[in-house]
Amino acid sequence: MKQELIITVIIFILLLLKIGKDLTNEQAINLANGLLLINCIAGLFFNHSGTLFSGMFQTNALIVVEKNILSFGTLIISLQSASWLKNHSHVMEFYILLLSTLLGMFFMISSGNLLMFYLGLELSSIPLAAMANFDLTKKQSSEAAMKFIISSAFASGLLLFGISMVYGSTGTLTFSEMATRITGGPLQVFAFVLLLAGFAFKISVVPFHLWTADVYEGAPVAVTSYLSVISKGSVLFVFISVLYTAFKPMAGTWYNMLFLLSVLTIIIGNLFAIRQNNIKRFLAFSSIAQIGFILVGITGSSQMAVASVVYFVLIYVFSNLAAFGVVSLVSAVTGREQVSDYKGFYKTNPVLSWVLTIALFSLAGVPPTAGFFGKFFLLMSGAGKGNYILITIAALNMIISFYYYLRIVKAIFMDANDQPIERLIIPVYPKLALYICVAGIVVTGLAGYVFDYIHSLSFGF
Amino acid sequence: MSLSLLIILPLITAIVLLLCNGLQQVRVVALSGATVQLILAFAFLIIYWQKRAAGDQTPMLFEQDYIWFTPLNIHYHIGADGISIAMILLTAFVTIAGILVSWSMEKLSKEFFFLLVFLSMGAYGFFISLDLFTLFFFLEVAVIPKFLLIGIWGSGRKEYSAMKLALMLMGGSALVFVGLAGIYFNTTTPAGAHTFDLMQIAQMHIPLEVQKLFFPFAFIGFGIFTALFPFHTWVPDGHSSAPTAASMFLAGISMKLGGYGCLRVATFLMPDAAHAYSWIIILLATIAIIYGAFATMMQTDLKYINAYSSISHCGFVLLGIGMLTRTAIAGAVMQMVSHGLMTALFFAAIGMLYDRTHTRQVAQLGGLLKVMPFIAAVFVIAGLCSLGLPGLSGFVAEVTVFMGSWQNADAAYRLATILACASIVVTAVYILRAMGKVIMGPLQVDGGHAATLTLSDAGWNEKVAAAILIIGIIAIGIAPFWLNELIGGATTTIIEKLSFK
Numbered sequence: 001m002k003q004e005l006i007i008t009v010i011i012f013i014l015l016l017l018k019i020g021k022d023l024t025n026e027q028a029i030n031l032a033n034g035l036l037l038i039n040c041i042a043g044l045f046f047n048h049s050g051t052l053f054s055g056m057f058q059t060n061a062l063i064v065v066e067k068n069i070l071s072f073g074t075l076i077i078s079l080q081s082a083s084w085l086k087n088h089s090h091v092m093e094f095y096i097l098l099l100s101t102l103l104g105m106f107f108m109i110s111s112g113n114l115l116m117f118y119l120g121l122e123l124s125s126i127p128l129a130a131m132a133n134f135d136l137t138k139k140q141s142s143e144a145a146m147k148f149i150i151s152s153a154f155a156s157g158l159l160l161f162g163i164s165m166v167y168g169s170t171g172t173l174t175f176s177e178m179a180t181r182i183t184g185g186p187l188q189v190f191a192f193v194l195l196l197a198g199f200a201f202k203i204s205v206v207p208f209h210l211w212t213a214d215v216y217e218g219a220p221v222a223v224t225s226y227l228s229v230i231s232k233g234s235v236l237f238v239f240i241s242v243l244y245t246a247f248k249p250m251a252g253t254w255y256n257m258l259f260l261l262s263v264l265t266i267i268i269g270n271l272f273a274i275r276q277n278n279i280k281r282f283l284a285f286s287s288i289a290q291i292g293f294i295l296v297g298i299t300g301s302s303q304m305a306v307a308s309v310v311y312f313v314l315i316y317v318f319s320n321l322a323a324f325g326v327v328s329l330v331s332a333v334t335g336r337e338q339v340s341d342y343k344g345f346y347k348t349n350p351v352l353s354w355v356l357t358i359a360l361f362s363l364a365g366v367p368p369t370a371g372f373f374g375k376f377f378l379l380m381s382g383a384g385k386g387n388y389i390l391i392t393i394a395a396l397n398m399i400i401s402f403y404y405y406l407r408i409v410k411a412i413f414m415d416a417n418d419q420p421i422e423r424l425i426i427p428v429y430p431k432l433a434l435y436i437c438v439a440g441i442v443v444t445g446l447a448g449y450v451f452d453y454i455h456s457l458s459f460g461f
Numbered sequence: 462m463s464l465s466l467l468i469i470l471p472l473i474t475a476i477v478l479l480l481c482n483g484l485q486q487v488r489v490v491a492l493s494g495a496t497v498q499l500i501l502a503f504a505f506l507i508i509y510w511q512k513r514a515a516g517d518q519t520p521m522l523f524e525q526d527y528i529w530f531t532p533l534n535i536h537y538h539i540g541a542d543g544i545s546i547a548m549i550l551l552t553a554f555v556t557i558a559g560i561l562v563s564w565s566m567e568k569l570s571k572e573f574f575f576l577l578v579f580l581s582m583g584a585y586g587f588f589i590s591l592d593l594f595t596l597f598f599f600l601e602v603a604v605i606p607k608f609l610l611i612g613i614w615g616s617g618r619k620e621y622s623a624m625k626l627a628l629m630l631m632g633g634s635a636l637v638f639v640g641l642a643g644i645y646f647n648t649t650t651p652a653g654a655h656t657f658d659l660m661q662i663a664q665m666h667i668p669l670e671v672q673k674l675f676f677p678f679a680f681i682g683f684g685i686f687t688a689l690f691p692f693h694t695w696v697p698d699g700h701s702s703a704p705t706a707a708s709m710f711l712a713g714i715s716m717k718l719g720g721y722g723c724l725r726v727a728t729f730l731m732p733d734a735a736h737a738y739s740w741i742i743i744l745l746a747t748i749a750i751i752y753g754a755f756a757t758m759m760q761t762d763l764k765y766i767n768a769y770s771s772i773s774h775c776g777f778v779l780l781g782i783g784m785l786t787r788t789a790i791a792g793a794v795m796q797m798v799s800h801g802l803m804t805a806l807f808f809a810a811i812g813m814l815y816d817r818t819h820t821r822q823v824a825q826l827g828g829l830l831k832v833m834p835f836i837a838a839v840f841v842i843a844g845l846c847s848l849g850l851p852g853l854s855g856f857v858a859e860v861t862v863f864m865g866s867w868q869n870a871d872a873a874y875r876l877a878t879i880l881a882c883a884s885i886v887v888t889a890v891y892i893l894r895a896m897g898k899v900i901m902g903p904l905q906v907d908g909g910h911a912a913t914l915t916l917s918d919a920g921w922n923e924k925v926a927a928a929i930l931i932i933g934i935i936a937i938g939i940a941p942f943w944l945n946e947l948i949g950g951a952t953t954t955i956i957e958k959l960s961f962k
Contacts, residue, residue, distance in 0.1 A: 304532060367601045373530075376594075376638075380533065383642040388674075391642060395635035402631045406608065406624060414612045414620050448529040455532040 686719025789865025
């Protein structure tokens with residue numbers, strides 16, 4: 001609960017300052033980054049487990065790590081958005097909304113009960129819609145927000161319907177009690193399908209992915225990266241614990257569902273990513289494909305699976321945020337977001353080019369970047385079930401994903417361009433964020449200790 | 462001495478390269494790094510001999526074993542037997558020659574040398590890995606530099622070739638991954654855990670049906686790297702578009718990763734499946750040998766000639782592995798080393814010619830012996846080695862493969878051996894024809910524009926590069942016994958595993 005309290009305190013500090021004092025943008029950004037840094041560091045000192053409110057709220061060492069990953073990612077996003085926020089008139093509001101969603105996610109991850117989970121989910125998605133609309137003058141931005149809120153509401157509706165049926169058939173909403181009362185009867189399967197659809201909307205699993213690309217394209221880059229990394233990561237964390245604890249008795253049923261969904265998600269995500277010309281849409285579809293790989297890992301249903309998903313999200317934070325960091329810098333200064341704009345990028349911006357390249361290699365899963373280890377462990381945990389058809393499909397899809405990531409690398413290094421993006425001056429905060437991300441991409445993979453640590457905290461199946 | 466030096470040293474060289482400024486500094490750093498690598502490789506060779514002479518019979522020497530990822534029982538486990546040492550030497554030779562040949566690489570020199578050194582690190586790591594995870598890791602480490610090297614510094618349809626090569630090799634590693642996962646989950650150590658350790662898995666018996674399922678994944682996966690028919694199509698495009706040093710690395714080192722993997726992982730760990738599938742391997746290898754040879758005859762571009770002949774020559778490696786006799790496998794390893802040196806030399810010579818004449822078309826060249834005798838001589842040596850002239854390494858390797866193949870008494874296999882032997886005639890045709898046209902006869906460059914070009918002979922760097930490779934070729938050619946002894950122990954281990962049912 002302490003982590004949630006810290007965030008609440010930070011929100012109130014920012015709110016009071018907003019009302020009482022007129023800070024310049026510069027000061028506000030510095031202050032917010034400072035508070036987020038304190039939040040990150042404080043998170044490292046928590047390591048407790050237990051439950052509160054008669055099982056509504058639970059925490060353990062793994063949940064603490066998951067929360068730390070999310071607060072860390074939020075800090076990086078905040079650093080990266082400094083150059084975008086500098087000229088914005090509502091800096092404080094942005095941070096208040098950002099932290100509110102983070103608070104919602106924390107509650108969601110810690111939930112031990114479907115009601116608590118729903119509460120956290122709503123707290124995290126409604127401010128996100130407001131954030132998606134944060135480019136106040138852009139029409140696309142409000143369109144994105146509208147699409148997001150409608151699809152969120154729809155997903156929440158499905159979830160609530162599912163939750164009500166779970167309650168109807170088991171008489172409880174607590175995860176641990178559900179595990180003992182779920183038998184896999186038809187009504188429970190129906191309830192589970194609705195719940196799964198709700199989750200699938202949030203993490204944009206095919207065929208529930210249709211909102212993703214439009215929202216990603218319209219929203220400001222900072223919000224897009226928040227949506228694709230932090231928001232998805234948090235839902236994934238809670239998805240695993242719901243699957244592995246509450247719905248454990250139905251493992252045979254949901255295994256087949258996940259098998260199908262993961263194959264669909266990887267293939268559709270990959271095929272659509274090939275054809276994208278806007279780099280944000282491209283990253284949106286590539287992130288759909290990544291979710292497919294994560295689902296492959298989840299099908300493993302073992303301690304290894306939990307560990308590899310959490311590990312992959314950590315790596316994904318670094319890799320995707322490094323990619324979005326470069327995209328947001330370019331977009332903030334030049335407003336160019338097409339893949340073809342990146343032609344000849346290396347000639348003008350060698351450092352940013354290498355950062356983007358390393359990030360893309362990590363997303364593609366090329367050693368020695370961390371993405372290789374993340375993907376390897378995900379697929380290995382999927383292979384632990386002995387379903388080699390799934391693994392072969394996933395492994396062959398790595399080639400397709402490799403193609404579209406290399407397409408960007410090719411544009412950066414090899415293609416000629418008459419009007420390349422001019423040489424960018426990188427402000428301090430985004431530069432720091434990019435260095436942290438690159439260091440993370442290199443270290444998290446090669447240092448075996450990180451994975452060992454996460455694995456030792458993970459719960460078994 | 463620690464084998465990890467072979468990974469650490471290129472890594473340090475690569476990092477220092479990033480701090481350098483200007484071509485002069487970059488190339489000096491790269492060359493010194495490569496020189497130390499070569500010295501290290503020889504040091505390991507000598508220590509290896511000393512240990513063997515002192516009666517050390519353990520299959521792997523210089524072993525180091527640290528745990529890397531505990532939950533999956535992944536180790537950083539390295540060690541070397543004779544085959545690894547031979548491959549390390551090959552890598553060191555080709556690396557230093559490649560760096561010398563690209564001495565005056567003006568365009569993005571820092572990145573170029575960085576990628577070359579990085580690629581050599583991947584190759585070293587691959588050849589000394591005794592853990593399948595580390596092996597796979599280094600296999601993939603060696604893919605990306607090739608994409609960038611071809612795509613940025615290449616010529617012709619470079620982006621297309623780079624993409625094709627990268628995707629096909631990635632496809633290979635995806636198949637390898639499935640094979641490794643299959644091996645991993647179907648073997649259990651006495652302690653009850655799964656393991657990636659090569660030597661431990663070798664002592665376990667994998668059920669035949671499991672072997673039959675996963676052998677094709679592993680073998681085809683590695684086979685793609687070594688131009689297994691019909692997955693050879695990246696070879697001509699990749700080699701012809703690559704800059705000279707990258708062609709040398711590709712053909713000299715990178716294609717050997719595949720052969721080594723086929724032997725060390727697929728065949729060694731799944732011997733029963735290797736017996737069951739050997740007829741397919743031999744069929745594909747024979748097709749590759751003959752098809753490669755005839756396809757080469759039709760080529761008019763020197764780089765394409767060497768690329769297609771590489772398909773044919775790498776066919777001998779797979780043929781040797783597929784025959785599953787001791788001599789044939791020894792021949793396959795010798796062919797890997799020999800082809801690595803020979804083809805690197807060939808590409809170096811072609812690169813030198815191209816730098817001066819700006820054409821690689823056989824029809825547009827002639828009489829170059831008169832103006833650049835050294836380069837022409839290198840070209841002749843490489844060509845003769847390729848067609849298997851006694852005294853050079855190609856002859857030794859091919860004869861060993863053929864003798865070993867004949868030992869396999871199956872009539873159909875002997876037919877394949879005869880067909881493969883016959884391909885040498887075709888090799889002689891295309892090599893002699895190209896050589897005759899390019900270096901003999903009246904001087905001709907690019908349809909008569911010779912006056913505008915400065916047709917100087919090789920510079921010191923090119924001479925040293927060629928000399929290093931030629932020394933290697935001749936050392937194997939006139940004294941093959943040292944190589945044979947070097948790899949003898951290792952091939953015995955593999956054969957014992959293969960004949961043990």
